[in-house]
Amino acid sequence: MSTPAMSVLAGAGYRIRRQVKTGLTHLAAWGTxxxxxxxxxxxxxxxxxxxxxxxxxxxxxxxxxxxxxNLQEAWVHINMGRxxxxxxxxAVAVAVGKMVLSVLAAFAFTYFGDxxxxxxxxxxxxxxxxxPLPVRIVPTFELITRLGWADTYWALTVPFFxxxxxxxxxxxxxxxxxxxxxxxxxxxxxxxxxxxxxILLPLSRTNLAALFMVEFIYxxxxxxxxxxxxxxxxxxxxxxxxxxxxxxxxxxxxxxxVMAGAMISIVPPxxxxxxxxxxxxxxxxxQQEK
Amino acid sequence: xxxxxxxxxxPYLLLAPSVLIVVVxxxxxxxxxxxxxxxxxxxxxxxxxxxxxxNFTRLFRSAEYLNAFWVTLIAALIVVGVGLAASLLCxxxxxxxxxxxxxxxxxxxxxxxxxxxVAGTIWALLWxxxxxxxxxxxxxxxxxxxxxMTSGNLALVVVSLAATWKMLGYNxxxxxxxxxxxxxxxxxxxxxxxxxxxxRFIHITLPFLSPTALFLLIMxxxxxxxxxxxxxxxxxxxxxxxxxxILVYKLWRDGFVNLQTGLxxxxxxxxxxxxxxxxxxxFRFVGQRVFYQ
Numbered sequence: 001m002s003t004p005a006m007s008v009l010a011g012a013g014y015r016i017r018r019q020v021k022t023g024l025t026h027l028a029a030w031g032t033x034x035x036x037x038x039x040x041x042x043x044x045x046x047x048x049x050x051x052x053x054x055x056x057x058x059x060x061x062x063x064x065x066x067x068x069x070n071l072q073e074a075w076v077h078i079n080m081g082r083x084x085x086x087x088x089x090x091a092v093a094v095a096v097g098k099m100v101l102s103v104l105a106a107f108a109f110t111y112f113g114d115x116x117x118x119x120x121x122x123x124x125x126x127x128x129x130x131x132p133l134p135v136r137i138v139p140t141f142e143l144i145t146r147l148g149w150a151d152t153y154w155a156l157t158v159p160f161f162x163x164x165x166x167x168x169x170x171x172x173x174x175x176x177x178x179x180x181x182x183x184x185x186x187x188x189x190x191x192x193x194x195x196x197x198x199i200l201l202p203l204s205r206t207n208l209a210a211l212f213m214v215e216f217i218y219x220x221x222x223x224x225x226x227x228x229x230x231x232x233x234x235x236x237x238x239x240x241x242x243x244x245x246x247x248x249x250x251x252x253x254x255x256x257x258v259m260a261g262a263m264i265s266i267v268p269p270x271x272x273x274x275x276x277x278x279x280x281x282x283x284x285x286x287q288q289e290k
Numbered sequence: 291x292x293x294x295x296x297x298x299x300x301p302y303l304l305l306a307p308s309v310l311i312v313v314v315x316x317x318x319x320x321x322x323x324x325x326x327x328x329x330x331x332x333x334x335x336x337x338x339x340x341x342x343x344x345n346f347t348r349l350f351r352s353a354e355y356l357n358a359f360w361v362t363l364i365a366a367l368i369v370v371g372v373g374l375a376a377s378l379l380c381x382x383x384x385x386x387x388x389x390x391x392x393x394x395x396x397x398x399x400x401x402x403x404x405x406x407x408v409a410g411t412i413w414a415l416l417w418x419x420x421x422x423x424x425x426x427x428x429x430x431x432x433x434x435x436x437x438x439m440t441s442g443n444l445a446l447v448v449v450s451l452a453a454t455w456k457m458l459g460y461n462x463x464x465x466x467x468x469x470x471x472x473x474x475x476x477x478x479x480x481x482x483x484x485x486x487x488x489x490r491f492i493h494i495t496l497p498f499l500s501p502t503a504l505f506l507l508i509m510x511x512x513x514x515x516x517x518x519x520x521x522x523x524x525x526x527x528x529x530x531x532x533x534x535x536i537l538v539y540k541l542w543r544d545g546f547v548n549l550q551t552g553l554x555x556x557x558x559x560x561x562x563x564x565x566x567x568x569x570x571x572x573f574r575f576v577g578q579r580v581f582y583q
Contacts, residue, residue, distance in 0.1 A: 022388055029383045029390075033397045036380070036458065039412045042423055046415060058430070059423040101308045108304035113294040115301050124312055130569050131316045132516045134538045135562045138545045138554050139322035140315060159315035162308045182295070192295040221405030223520030224538070228546055239407045243524050246411060255421050262408050269403040277399065281463060 047071075047259040054256045066256065073254075074261035078241040079233065086153075087220055087238040088268065093157040094219035095212045102166025102211070103204070107196050109167070110174040111182065128164045133225055141228055155229040156237070160219065166211050169284070173207050174200065210283030213276035217269045238265045320562070326555035335549065345556035355557075357532050358540045361446060365536060366514035368450035369457060373510055374503060376454070377461030382491070384462070385469045395466060402459030410521035413452035442533025445526055449534045452525065453518045461506050468502030469495070508572045515564055537561060 042061075046054060049064040074080060109122060133140070140159060149155040177200065185195040201208070226237045236244075242265060245258045327345055329338040349355045384394040401409075416424050419437045429435050438444040472495055480490045519538045522528060528535035528543070537557065545554030 025383065025386050025388055026390070029386075029388075029394050032380055032383055033394065036398060036401065036455075039409075039416050039455065042416055043412045046421075054421050057420065058426050059421060061423065101311065104304040105308040108301040111295050112297060112301040115298070118301070121305050121309055124317070125308055128312055128316050130562070130565050131320050132512075132561075132565060134516055134519075134541055135558050135565065136316065136319035136323050137541070137558065138326065138551055139319035141546075142322075143315070143319060158311070162311040162316070167308065186295070192297060192300060195295075217403055221407070221520075223405065223407050223523070224542065227523070228542075239405055239520060242407050242411055246414075246524055253418075253421075255415050255418070258411060259415065262411050266404055266408055269405075270400060273400060273403040274396070277396065281467065 043259045043262060046255050047263050049256045051254055051256060054254070055252065067260070070256050070260035071264065073257045074245060074264065077257065078244050078261065080238075080241065080261065080264060082234065083236055083238045083241040084264070084268070086156075086235060087265075089153060090156045090226075090237060091216045091219040091268075093153070094160045095215040097157060097161035098163040098166050098215045099208055099211055101161050102163045103170050103196075103201070103208075105167045106170030106174055107192075107200070109171050111192060111195075125162065125167050126164050128162055137224070137228065144229060149229075151230050151232055151235050153235075156226060156235075159225075163211075163215070165214070169207055169211060170204065173204060177203060206279045206283040209276045209279035213272055213280050214284065216272050220269045241265070323555045323558040323562075326552055327559045329552040329555075331549065331551055338552070341552070345553050346560075349553070349556055349560070354532060354535075355540065358535050358537045361532070361534060362515060362536045364446060365450040365453065365518070365534075366511050368447065369454045369514040370507055370510045372451065373454040373457050373461055374506055377458050377506075378465055378499070378503075380458065380462045381465035381469055382495075385466060395462075398462045399459040401456055402463065404456050405520065406453065406456060406518050407520035407524050409452050409456035410449070410523075410525040413448060413455070414525045417448050440530055442529075442531050445530055445533050449518075449522060449525055450514075453514060453521055456521070457510060457513055461510070464502055464506055465499065468499045472498040504575050505572075508568055511568055512565070515561070 045061060045063050047070050048067040049060060050066045050069075053060055053064050053066075105121075105125060109118065144150055144155040144159070147154075149158075181199055182195060185199060190198070221239065222237075223239045226240055230236055230240075242258070242262055245261045246253055326338075328340060328342060330341045330345065331337075332339055380398045384391055384398050416422050417436075417438045419425055419439060425436045425438075436444060438448045476494055477490055480494055485493070515536075516538060518536065519542065522534055522536055522539050526534040528539050538561070541554055541557040541561070544550045544557060
């Protein structure tokens with residue numbers, strides 16, 4: 001009984017069903033995204049309210065007009081300019097330090113055969129995974145005090161320069177680089193460092209970007225160590241500044257000002273994430289699956 | 291093995307910076323933690339007294355420490371359980387072959403950039419008894435009046451959910467990468483054979499994702515044990531009572547507020563045992579992979 005007209009109808013039905021299905025998937029995706037973003041959306045609304053509006057009942061979901069005033073108050077109250085500067089210096093230094101040290105180490109592990117002690121050093125660098133800060137925090141604090149590094153950038157950066165993650169990442173990548181490249185470089189008279197800088201590093205762009213993103217965000221967000229290792233307002237980082245805002249002298253927290261400060265503090269890591277997430281997915285997450 | 295450069299000294303020079311940092315700032319302080327864990331500070335704080343294993347026996351007999359252990363375990367369970375389920379759902383949605391899936395991916399991974407302190411601050415506001423919107427909404431919908439500042443159980447749940455939320459972006463990234471490893475042909479063949487989307491998910495997608503899920507299970511446990519100090523410090527300071535007093539928070543209090551160096555060192559060593567167990571599980575079941583602290 002099948003006629004051309006019927007099969008056209010059936011085709012249309014299929015198309016409609018598929019369109020409905022796609023529509024529902026979009027809807028589900030947007031719903032999930034909305035729920036995921038809700039806390040930050042509420043924080044954004046809060047950062048636009050006045051102090052009275054912040055405690056109005058029922059809580060307001062409509063933005064107010066005090067965003068600039070709140071941003072300004074948060075900025076002045078905890079000297080945000082200084083804190084952002086400190087966090088930037090620390091995050092960039094830690095990320096770059098880890099990149100440099102782990103590239104050098106990975107290069108040593110991949111292009112010099114089996115030199116004496118190679119696997120001992122490899123194990124030593126890997127073992128850092130098993131020694132997170134809480135496992136050694138008291139002696140590390142005593143060490144930086146003895147070095148005279150307490151309350152300095154040195155304390156906030158140098159102890160974090162080694163990276164097992166980075167060393168493994170670059171080692172894995174260097175192992176996939178064709179031998180012919182190194183042979184050609186050697187025949188052309190290039191030494192190992194020349195080969196590393198002119199050939200290997202440009203090839204590692206994706207991995208370098210991925211590591212930078214991870215380590216910048218990690219260092220920017222670190223809380224426990226800056227809390228322990230710094231004491232003066234001059235050396236505080238943004239994360240500690242948020243705590244200071246929350247615990248201000250007022251009896252009830254000035255949530256509008258706190259949220260304005262929190263929103264300022266998330267801009268740099270979010271920017272880094274948006275710019276480098278592609279590299280991160282390619283250079284990092286996909287590599288896990290090999 | 292790639293070709294070699296014939297240099298005897300250079301590899302050592304290249305390794306020197308990393309090895310120096312690891313030995314000076316990681317290995318030696320860790321050994322000192324072990325050493326200090328056998329000592330107690332004298333009552334006047336002027337010298338160290340050898341006490342053998344007494345710090346450890348004292349910890350395991352102290353209700354406060356056992357409480358911290360429980361609190362941390364519950365937080366880890368919530369972070370792992372809720373976190374993996376929610377992020378798998380997000381990843382599956384962002385992995386559909388629909389227009390805009392690239393945008394969806396970005397909109398699902400951004401919480402990765404937030405710090406524990408910021409996540410904690412935002413969730414503290416969200417649940418605030420008067421300024422917060424959630425307690426109001428729950429009550430308006432006929433639910434109970436909730437105050438996480440006085441209810442210990444609720445506080446632990448809120449702290450754990452804030453920690454979970456912050457980790458979702460990380461989990462989504464890895465689940466998405468895992469989903470790309472599921473062969474399309476297999477899914478299409480099952481579809482042709484009439485398998486429902488649910489059955490396809492259970493029998494094809496999930497088995498392919500299990501290595502990723504195991505990896506994330508370990509990473510999320512490590513995160514719950516070691517990385518949420520800032521969140522607890524801004525949200526609850528371990529309270530109310532000791533309801534959110536996670537191990538690292540107690541360690542910090544003993545080491546840097548109460549100045550009980552030996553006791554804090556013993557707590558460090560117990561935490562090392564936790565990492566060691568998780569690392570062994572990682573190598574045993576997930577294999578040696580690059581991962582991020």
